[in-house]
Amino acid sequence: xxxxxxxxxxxxxxxxxxxxxxxxxxxxxxxxxxxxxxxxxxxxxxxxxxxxxxxxxxxxxxxxxxxxxxxxxxxxxxxxxxxxxxxxxxxxxxxxxxxxxxxxxxxxxxxxxxxxxxxxxxxxxxxxxxxxxxxxxxxxx
Numbered sequence: 001x002x003x004x005x006x007x008x009x010x011x012x013x014x015x016x017x018x019x020x021x022x023x024x025x026x027x028x029x030x031x032x033x034x035x036x037x038x039x040x041x042x043x044x045x046x047x048x049x050x051x052x053x054x055x056x057x058x059x060x061x062x063x064x065x066x067x068x069x070x071x072x073x074x075x076x077x078x079x080x081x082x083x084x085x086x087x088x089x090x091x092x093x094x095x096x097x098x099x100x101x102x103x104x105x106x107x108x109x110x111x112x113x114x115x116x117x118x119x120x121x122x123x124x125x126x127x128x129x130x131x132x133x134x135x136x137x138x139x140x141x
Contacts, residue, residue: 001121001135001136001137002135002136002137002140002141003133003134003135003136004133004134004135004136005127005131005132005133005134006038006130006131006132006134007130007131008130009038009041009130012038012041012042012045012124012132012134013041013042013044013045013048014045015042015045015134015141016041016042016043016044016045016046016047016048016049017045017046017048017049018045018049018141019042019045019046019049019122019136019139019141020045020046020047020048020049020050020071020101021049021141022139022140022141023101023120023139025071025099025100025101026096026097026098026099026100026101026102027101027102027120027139028096028102028104028114028117028118028119028120029046029101029102029103029104029119029120029121029122030104030107030111030114030119030120030121030122031043031103031104031105031106031107031122031123031124032106032107032108032121032122032123032124033123033124033125033126034125034126036126037124037125037126037132038124038126038132038134039105039122039124040056040057040058040105042122042124042134043056043073043075043103043105044056046073046101046103047067047069047073047075050067050069050070050071050072050073050101051069051070051071052067052068052069052070052071052072052073053067053068053069054066054067054068054069056075058077058105059075059076059077059105060077060079062077063076063077063080063081063090064076064077064090064091064092064095066095066100071101072098072099072100072101073100073101073102073103074091074092074095074100074101074102074103075103075105076090076092076102076103076104076105077104077105077106078104078105078106078107078109078110079105079106079109081109081110082109082110084110084113087110087113096117104119107119107121118138119138120136120137120138120139121135121136121137121138122134122135122136123135
């Protein structure tokens with residue numbers, strides 16, 4: 001596990017952009033971190049680094065946002081998802097099978113199920129203000 005400290009939203013976005021260069025098509029990235037920790041900001045950078053052209057926003061109400069581009073990304077929020085049936089209904093496995101990078105916020109809600117897909121893990125913790133501790137496991141940046 002590698003640990004990074006970011007001091008601004010821009011640095012968190014940039015770390016996501018860096019990660020994009022290290023992930024393969026069909027990669028699953030499982031995010032954990034409290035409300036407002038910076039998961040969506042990290043995903044904004046990830047999508048930009050993948051060459052996605054759609055604007056990034058939190059998928060809280062939509063459950064999944066799909067971003068088109070050179071290397072597409074599906075951005076899930078599992079806050080209100082608690083079963084594999086719900087995950088399937090949202091197209092989770094279809095996106096993985098199509099080779100999209102799949103970023104999952106609130107991954108702890110289905111951690112055991114996601115573990116079967118060998119995810120890259122990203123844990124984001126607020127240290128106060130805009131400072132974040134970001135731990136990444138499963139890929140080298």
